[in-house]
Amino acid sequence: MTATTGAPPEWSTKAIWYQIFVERFHNGDPSNDPRPEWMEGSYPGYIPDKWEITPWDWDWYRPDPWAESIEGGFHRWVAARRYGGDLQGVLNKLEYLEQLGITAIYFNPLYDSPSLHKYDARHYRHIDRTFGPDPEGDTQLMLTESPADPSTWKWTTADRLFLQLIEQIHRRGMKLILDVSWNHTGNTFWAWQDLLKNQQKSRYRDWYDIQALDDPETDENELAYEGWLGVKTLPELRKVAVRDKRDGYPFEGDLDPSVKDHVLEVTRRWLDPNQDGDPSDGVDGFRLDVAAHVPLGFWRDYRNKVKAINPDALLLGEAWWTDWPDTLMDPRPFLQGDTFDSVMHYQWYRPARKFFAQANGGISAEGFVKAMQEVYQGYDQDTRQGLMNLVASHDSPRFATSFANHNPYKFQMGAAGNPSLHVGPPSAKHLARMQSMLLHQFSFLSAPHIWAGDELGMWGADDPDCRKPIIWPEMTFQDESYRPDGTKVGSIPVRANLELMDFIRQLTLLRKKRSDWLSGDVTYHSLANQPLVLAYERFNRIEHSLMVFNASDQSCPVSLPVEAQGTPKVVFQSQQDQSIELDWENKLLNFELPAYTGLAIDLPIP
Numbered sequence: 001m002t003a004t005t006g007a008p009p010e011w012s013t014k015a016i017w018y019q020i021f022v023e024r025f026h027n028g029d030p031s032n033d034p035r036p037e038w039m040e041g042s043y044p045g046y047i048p049d050k051w052e053i054t055p056w057d058w059d060w061y062r063p064d065p066w067a068e069s070i071e072g073g074f075h076r077w078v079a080a081r082r083y084g085g086d087l088q089g090v091l092n093k094l095e096y097l098e099q100l101g102i103t104a105i106y107f108n109p110l111y112d113s114p115s116l117h118k119y120d121a122r123h124y125r126h127i128d129r130t131f132g133p134d135p136e137g138d139t140q141l142m143l144t145e146s147p148a149d150p151s152t153w154k155w156t157t158a159d160r161l162f163l164q165l166i167e168q169i170h171r172r173g174m175k176l177i178l179d180v181s182w183n184h185t186g187n188t189f190w191a192w193q194d195l196l197k198n199q200q201k202s203r204y205r206d207w208y209d210i211q212a213l214d215d216p217e218t219d220e221n222e223l224a225y226e227g228w229l230g231v232k233t234l235p236e237l238r239k240v241a242v243r244d245k246r247d248g249y250p251f252e253g254d255l256d257p258s259v260k261d262h263v264l265e266v267t268r269r270w271l272d273p274n275q276d277g278d279p280s281d282g283v284d285g286f287r288l289d290v291a292a293h294v295p296l297g298f299w300r301d302y303r304n305k306v307k308a309i310n311p312d313a314l315l316l317g318e319a320w321w322t323d324w325p326d327t328l329m330d331p332r333p334f335l336q337g338d339t340f341d342s343v344m345h346y347q348w349y350r351p352a353r354k355f356f357a358q359a360n361g362g363i364s365a366e367g368f369v370k371a372m373q374e375v376y377q378g379y380d381q382d383t384r385q386g387l388m389n390l391v392a393s394h395d396s397p398r399f400a401t402s403f404a405n406h407n408p409y410k411f412q413m414g415a416a417g418n419p420s421l422h423v424g425p426p427s428a429k430h431l432a433r434m435q436s437m438l439l440h441q442f443s444f445l446s447a448p449h450i451w452a453g454d455e456l457g458m459w460g461a462d463d464p465d466c467r468k469p470i471i472w473p474e475m476t477f478q479d480e481s482y483r484p485d486g487t488k489v490g491s492i493p494v495r496a497n498l499e500l501m502d503f504i505r506q507l508t509l510l511r512k513k514r515s516d517w518l519s520g521d522v523t524y525h526s527l528a529n530q531p532l533v534l535a536y537e538r539f540n541r542i543e544h545s546l547m548v549f550n551a552s553d554q555s556c557p558v559s560l561p562v563e564a565q566g567t568p569k570v571v572f573q574s575q576q577d578q579s580i581e582l583d584w585e586n587k588l589l590n591f592e593l594p595a596y597t598g599l600a601i602d603l604p605i606p
Contacts, residue, residue, distance in 0.1 A: 006337025008386035009285075009312040011175055014518050015104040016508050017449035018097055021394050022107065022131055023082065023116045024469045025452055026089030027056060033084040034130045038139075041122075041188035042115035043079045043233060044072070054081045056469050060460075061415075061482035074416050074484040075464070082116060083469045086131045087161045094168055100455065100501070101508025104175040104447075106287055106316075108394055110162065112142075113186050116467075117394070119289065120186025120234055124266040125153055132158025147190040148203075150265045163273055166281065177314055178270060181289035182255065182263050182298070184228040184236045192235055196223075207259050209236045228290065239295055248322030250333045253295030260298065264305055271309045285314030288340065292319055292329060299339040316342045316388060325411040335383055345387040345446055347375050350409045353391075355534065355551055356437035357430075359406040365534040365551075369524045376445060385519060389441055390449035394467055398460040399451070400426040403434050415461035416484040423461055424480070424492045429553075431457075432596035435503060435574040436549050439598035442507040443517050443538060443547050455504045457497025471496050503576075510572055510600070516543040530556050533593065537603075544603040545571075550593040562589045566604030574598040 027033070036047040050066040058064070067077035087110075097105070109118035112126045126142060129135040138156035146152040155163075169176050185192055191204035199205070199213045209226035228234040242253035254260065268275070271282040286306070291299070299317075306313050317340040319331040328350060331343040351371035354363045363371070376384050392399040397413045404422045405413065412418045426434060441448045453470045460466045471477055471494055479491035511517055516538040525535035532552035538545045546568070550556050562568065568584050575597045582601070583590040593599060 007382045008341035009314050011312065012104070012314045012342060012447065013382055013385035015175065015447040016102055016511060017104050017106055017388055017390075017447060018100070018102040019106045019393060019449060019451050020090060020108065021117075021452065021467060022087065022090065022110060023085040023118075024467050025085045026093055026470060026472065027084040027086060028088030028090070028092045029086050029133060030084060032086055032130050032133055032135050034082040035135075038130055038135060039080075039082070039114050041186060041233070042113075042120065044076050048077070048080055051080065053084055056083055057475060057477040059478040059480055059482060060465070060468055061480065061484050062478075063486065078464050079116070085469070087127070087158070087165055088133070091165055091168060094172060097174070098172050100505055101512065102174060102450070104177070104284075105169060106177050106449070107179060109179045109181065111180075114188055115186070119181050120188070121181070122186055122188040123147065123190065124180070124263070125269060126156050127158040127162045129156065129158055132156060132161045148262065150269070153269070163281065166283065170280065175284040175314075177285040177287050177316060178283045179287040179289060182237065183290045183293045184234040187233045187235060199223075206256055207238060209238045228293070241297065242295060248292065248327075248329060250292055250296050252297055254297040254301070255295070260301070264302075267302075267306060268309060271306065271313060279310035279313070282310070284310075284312070285316065287344075288315060288317045291317035291334065291340070296333070296339060299334070303339055314342065315340045316344065319343045320346055325408055332378060335379070342383075342386045342388055344393070345389050348372070348387070348389050348446060349391055351375065352437065352440065353402060353409060356440065356549070357403045357406065357433055358551055359403070360408045364531040365527065366531065368534055381519070384445050385447065387446040388449050389444070389446040390451065391437065391441065392451040392454055392466065394451070395463060396466060397462050398458055398466050399434060399454045400430070400457060400459040401461055403437070404430045404459070410462060413462040415465055419483070419485075421461055423459060423465065425457065425459055429596065431500070432575060433551070435500075436551070436596055436598035438504065438507060439572065439574045439600065440547070440549060442511045443514075443545065443600060445522060448511065450504065455501045457500045473498060506572070514543055514545060516540050516545050520545075525560055527558070527560075530558065532556075533558060535560055542605075544605050546589070546601040546603055547598070548593060548601070549598040550595060553595050555592055555594045558591055558593050560589045561587055562603055563587060564603040565606050568601050568603050570599060571602045572600040
């Protein structure tokens, strides 16, 4: 079904998202593993002597042999690590994702770049050479092109493998979106390299936000420019006609016309690769990095161009912080129907975490309801269902670590800077809280999202620890025996939590079956005598669910007035080793709800 003007694509309102960071997902083809010459230009700015690929099963905080002599500690040498994840690795795991119940994949950047994260583009128009089967051949092929002239662009082996991946994903009935950053490039980007070489004579001198070019008559390098958040390895693309710009808020303006033309050509390439007017062979949309750093005028034009190629393409923005770590951004200016269809909905997670983990001082059920009414205020049904509700990502602590530590959201959640941070597997109590939260995530408004590896119980502090290689069940891993400072702390076994994976599989299946979870309205119950018991109903004309959650550490008696045309029955509970008996009489439902437990109850309707 084609999306109407301003509405998110229908498929996105029913999506179950899975986010893949390819370099750390699965190494399906060791022959294409990164080599030092393809990493030049990435942080930390040099390739260590005797550098080698890090074994997939390596103890995370243990220094690699080549890292032991590097000054600057863990964060400096961990950025030089590569594990060799690639597109073949994703292809090898598509059956796994299908069985898990995933319907949409969000890929972190795949375009050619020297870093592990790929936000520092070297070429927007190509998939990273080390993600495909022939990095050397792809390197030579790219040299035969004129980067500014789309008529000269060819398809590398990595590009072609990505097109095969698109086909295989679509064949399984899934969608995929590609992460892109139109705010900045890397310092190895072809236009930036031309500017460095030719300075005033470069035809790309207006592509970037340059304050001063180098004077060839002096020995000093006077080049001055804006890097994203001051990071000089990420030079910012130039904005024009800018007005009313404030950090952390949307602002008016546009990108330089030449930059904009190039961005649109690249966008067209990935939306409709064979340019036949049928976008079914292309990506299904884009996740738009640091969206508030790019002017609204550009985003409006960008939406029109994207929707003209594929009306069902999804535009999903990152609208995160206005003032870190206190104030999240209000995403509504991006969701007026003329820019984005959706956002990464961190605005949902922070209050949900405060209730279900009782983190950062915690909140009551009443506080949760108030927060959610504010979070969703003013959205129509399609918009609120299309928002991406995520508990973790490549930019935040892993779900397990977020729940095991009760700091304010993302505050002092880096392991290197907080020696007291718990960085091991969650306790039984925290796992129970996580499962209750997951039941809420999958039964509530908006589209649930899984950060790859969270379904396997992975733990990890904020970046870079949230980017560990996936602990696949068929692999054996070294124990974690080190802290970031290099001290040994004993041995923590590293293995996949298959019970949690099965728990999430059950939730994905139920999400697909329950039409009220996918598109129903929501109403809340008030339990004044139970401040940590949350109850809400999801309902439409076909199905009706009652969801009840106990965030306290004690079993609680629950009594709720409910309407049903038959006997209510439990369809899912987060703690599955405990039996819960429902007593329904005179439209009053009574039961005992154990600590840290969530319950889904079907209320039959005619």
